[in-house]
Amino acid sequence: xxxxxxxLCTTLLSSICLALTPEQRGLEIAxxxxxxxxxxxxxxxxxxxxxxxxxxNERTRxxxxxxxxxxxxxxxxxxxxxxxxxxxxxxxxxxxxxxADDDQWLFLxxxxxxxxxxxxxxxxxxxxxxxxxxxxxxQEVDKYSYTFLRDDKYQNTPVLINQLQPKDPASGYSxxxxxxxxxxxxxxxxxxxxxxxxLKKTLELSxxxxxxxxxxxxxxxxxxxxxTGKSTVLKMQDWQFRNGFDDQDFNKNSLSRAK
Amino acid sequence: xxxxxxxxxxxxxxxxxTNIVSHAVFAGEALGYIGAEALAFLEDPLFPRxxxxxxxxxxxxxxxxxxxDSNQRFAITLxxxxxxxxxxxxxADIRELYWWRNFHSFEAYAGIRKVFWGVTESAxxxxxxxxxxxxxxxxxxxKLGQPMLQLIKVSDWGTWELFSLFGFREQAFPGEQGRLRAxxxxxxxxxxxxxxxxxxxxxxxxxxxxFDVVDIAVSYFTGTSRDPIFLPQYSGxxxxxxxxxxxxxxxxxxxxxxxxxSWLAKLEATTTRERFAQTSQAAVVGFEYxxxxxxxxxSDLGLLMEYQxxxxxxxxxxxxxxxxxxxxxxxxxxxxxxxxxxxxxxxLDYNHQFYSLEYSRRIFENWKFELEAAxxxxxxxxxxxxxxxxxxxxxxxxxxYF
Numbered sequence: 001x002x003x004x005x006x007x008l009c010t011t012l013l014s015s016i017c018l019a020l021t022p023e024q025r026g027l028e029i030a031x032x033x034x035x036x037x038x039x040x041x042x043x044x045x046x047x048x049x050x051x052x053x054x055x056x057n058e059r060t061r062x063x064x065x066x067x068x069x070x071x072x073x074x075x076x077x078x079x080x081x082x083x084x085x086x087x088x089x090x091x092x093x094x095x096x097x098x099x100a101d102d103d104q105w106l107f108l109x110x111x112x113x114x115x116x117x118x119x120x121x122x123x124x125x126x127x128x129x130x131x132x133x134x135x136x137x138x139q140e141v142d143k144y145s146y147t148f149l150r151d152d153k154y155q156n157t158p159v160l161i162n163q164l165q166p167k168d169p170a171s172g173y174s175x176x177x178x179x180x181x182x183x184x185x186x187x188x189x190x191x192x193x194x195x196x197x198x199l200k201k202t203l204e205l206s207x208x209x210x211x212x213x214x215x216x217x218x219x220x221x222x223x224x225x226x227x228t229g230k231s232t233v234l235k236m237q238d239w240q241f242r243n244g245f246d247d248q249d250f251n252k253n254s255l256s257r258a259k
Numbered sequence: 260x261x262x263x264x265x266x267x268x269x270x271x272x273x274x275x276x277t278n279i280v281s282h283a284v285f286a287g288e289a290l291g292y293i294g295a296e297a298l299a300f301l302e303d304p305l306f307p308r309x310x311x312x313x314x315x316x317x318x319x320x321x322x323x324x325x326x327x328d329s330n331q332r333f334a335i336t337l338x339x340x341x342x343x344x345x346x347x348x349x350x351a352d353i354r355e356l357y358w359w360r361n362f363h364s365f366e367a368y369a370g371i372r373k374v375f376w377g378v379t380e381s382a383x384x385x386x387x388x389x390x391x392x393x394x395x396x397x398x399x400x401x402k403l404g405q406p407m408l409q410l411i412k413v414s415d416w417g418t419w420e421l422f423s424l425f426g427f428r429e430q431a432f433p434g435e436q437g438r439l440r441a442x443x444x445x446x447x448x449x450x451x452x453x454x455x456x457x458x459x460x461x462x463x464x465x466x467x468x469x470f471d472v473v474d475i476a477v478s479y480f481t482g483t484s485r486d487p488i489f490l491p492q493y494s495g496x497x498x499x500x501x502x503x504x505x506x507x508x509x510x511x512x513x514x515x516x517x518x519x520x521s522w523l524a525k526l527e528a529t530t531t532r533e534r535f536a537q538t539s540q541a542a543v544v545g546f547e548y549x550x551x552x553x554x555x556x557x558s559d560l561g562l563l564m565e566y567q568x569x570x571x572x573x574x575x576x577x578x579x580x581x582x583x584x585x586x587x588x589x590x591x592x593x594x595x596x597x598x599x600x601x602x603x604x605x606x607l608d609y610n611h612q613f614y615s616l617e618y619s620r621r622i623f624e625n626w627k628f629e630l631e632a633a634x635x636x637x638x639x640x641x642x643x644x645x646x647x648x649x650x651x652x653x654x655x656x657x658x659x660y661f
Contacts, residue, residue, distance in 0.1 A: 051594050052594075053593070053594045057594055059594050059595070059623075059624060060624065083624060083625075084596075084621055084624045084625060084660070085290070085292065085624070085625040085627075085659075085660020085661065086292075086621065086625075086627045086658070086660055088290055088660065089290070101472075101520070103469070103518075111375050111400055112373045112374060112375045113375040113377075114375075115378075116378075116469070116474045116516055116518050116523070117518075117523075118518060118520070118521050118522075118523060118547075118549050119518060119520060120520040120521040120549070120551065121549065121551055123551045123552050124549075124551035124552065124559050125552075125557055125559070125592040128590075128592040128593065128594065128596055170520060170521070172551070172552060228557065230594075248413065251413060251418075252418065252467070252469075253366075253411060253413050253418050257332070257359065259323055259325070259332075
């Protein structure tokens with residue numbers, strides 16, 4: 001009998017054995033997802049963004065992303081826009097914080113102006129895409145409260161479905177449902193519910209590759225807006241890690257000469 | 260061949276040549292645009308020889324090259340405009356031509372640059388490094404390149420910058436055919452307080468930092484004022500022209516922005532001592548508020564309100580001496596980046612208004628057009644903008660980026 005319990009404990013959900021509440025189990029999953037990414041140091045990638053409207057029109061944007069991990073706070077990142085032509089040279093600097101509002105600055109090359117922008121833009125569209133600023137920001141455990149929903153399968157992969165509720169009232173979402181790969185602890189799919197509780201968008205993350213034998217990065221992010229019929233695909237290419245970035249590469253001064 | 264035709268066509272030829280060169284030699288590091296602008300004035304001109312409409316061609320070409328493991332950069336930006344009506348508005352400028360080097364403990368720029376200081380939208384009081392390109396914009400956002408040596412030190416206590424500014428750039432003004440100008444012609448040969456005239460070397464220093472939600476900067480400038488005082492020149496007791504006089508000033512500037520959620524609160528203030536005259540104060544204070552995803556939809560609405568104050572009087576008085584400016588920006592967040600911008604300003608002393616409505620969007624990836632309608636109401640003959648009262652205009656601009 002004892003043996004059976006041990007078997008059950010190792011095969012069934014730890015939440016049953018340890019008597020975790022769905023909230024505790026949800027937090028545990030979020031912490032594990034976050035832990036998978038600790039120690040990546042810095043990274044850079046090229047991004048191709050494909051916007052599609054409901055009429056089938058398609059536009060392509062290009063940008064570059066650089067990220068610097070912070071051990072005691074959210075990541076610092078810079079995005080430099082290479083197209084379309086009228087925004088080429090525009091650069092976006094963000095310091096994500098674990099609990100407080102993020103700091104964000106924009107460099108406008110025509111005026112050579114660095115402008116601090118509203119930290120409440122998280123619900124706003126990033127570059128007129130279906131991605132909101134909060135969808136592309138570095139994900140911090142403290143920004144949500146969690147409820148574990150169920151085990152499931154997604155494209156033949158065992159997944160843990162976790163519900164996230166943003167703590168910030170400025171978030172555009174009432175909740176997110178995240179399909180987390182049960183083995184690799186990486187998100188495969190996210191359903192976004194708007195403030196009215198209606199399913200607004202679905203993000204599918206695919207073409208994962210592993211770097212430095214540890215860190216998983218999705219090569220393809222497809223966001224579909226169910227309300228407007230528009231969609232955006234982000235193709236993240238040419239990932240490079242350990243570039244030797246430091247804080248001097250992520251400040252207002254370096255933003256002002258980003259090219 | 261018609262002289263005007265040559266003026267328009269030759270920059271175009273240069274442009275297409277440079278375009279070819281840029282693709283061949285500087286792959287990936289050259290950028291720029293060519294543009295066409297049509298300007299139509301809705302009322303008859305006030306002054307003889309002024310035009311009713313004009314067409315002009317513009318181009319900006321930019322090239323940069325990073326080397327030494329990205330610790331050094333060479334950059335050049337050229338701008339030019341050919342105008343069908345106003346010979347003065349046909350002009351070109353080196354906006355940038357500099358070398359930058361990262362010495363790790365500090366950074367240095369040497370050459371011609373553009374530097375922007377400020378946080379407010381309706382006026383740029385603190386911004387003083389570069390001279391206005393008054394032929395390009397009434398909002399004083401277009402600037403002429405300024406030769407300089409700039410040193411930058413980034414520390415835990417903020418960013419410190421020192422500037423030596425070599426060679427003064429005079430403001431350029433529309434010619435007789437041009438609209439949006441003063442009634443009297445402006446003399447070509449400006450006069451200076453400093454005997455060094457255009458050779459006077461100006462100095463500036465700036466400290467900027469941010470604490471939590473506060474971004475702050477304090478700046479100091481000593482040298483030739485960017486804003487001339489216009490001295491009326493008389494002939495037989497009748498004023499016939501205006502002579503620009505550039506005095507020596509010392510200016511301390513402060514900029515602050517507090518970013519709280521959707522609110523941006525902004526302040527720019529300056530105190531300026533003119534060596535042989537008075538000390539004056541100016542300020543712009545205001546806010547910006549943005550509603551994201553209005554009506555549960557995709558578009559963003561930005562609201563802006565600013566108050567402008569300047570205590571200069573007499574021949575030194577400025578347009579933004581006691582004015583309120585409001586603005587609404589509606590970004591549709593559609594696939595082509597459509598945007599509507601409405602601006603209105605009200606002068607509390609003269610009861611004058613200025614309105615502007617602008618629509619812009621992209622066409623495909625690299626074409627962009629802008630349509631603007633602007634109107635002035637100015638009926639007080641003692642005001643500075645009285646000469647603009649018949650200059651309501653429609654402007655259409657088309658740009659191709661490459």
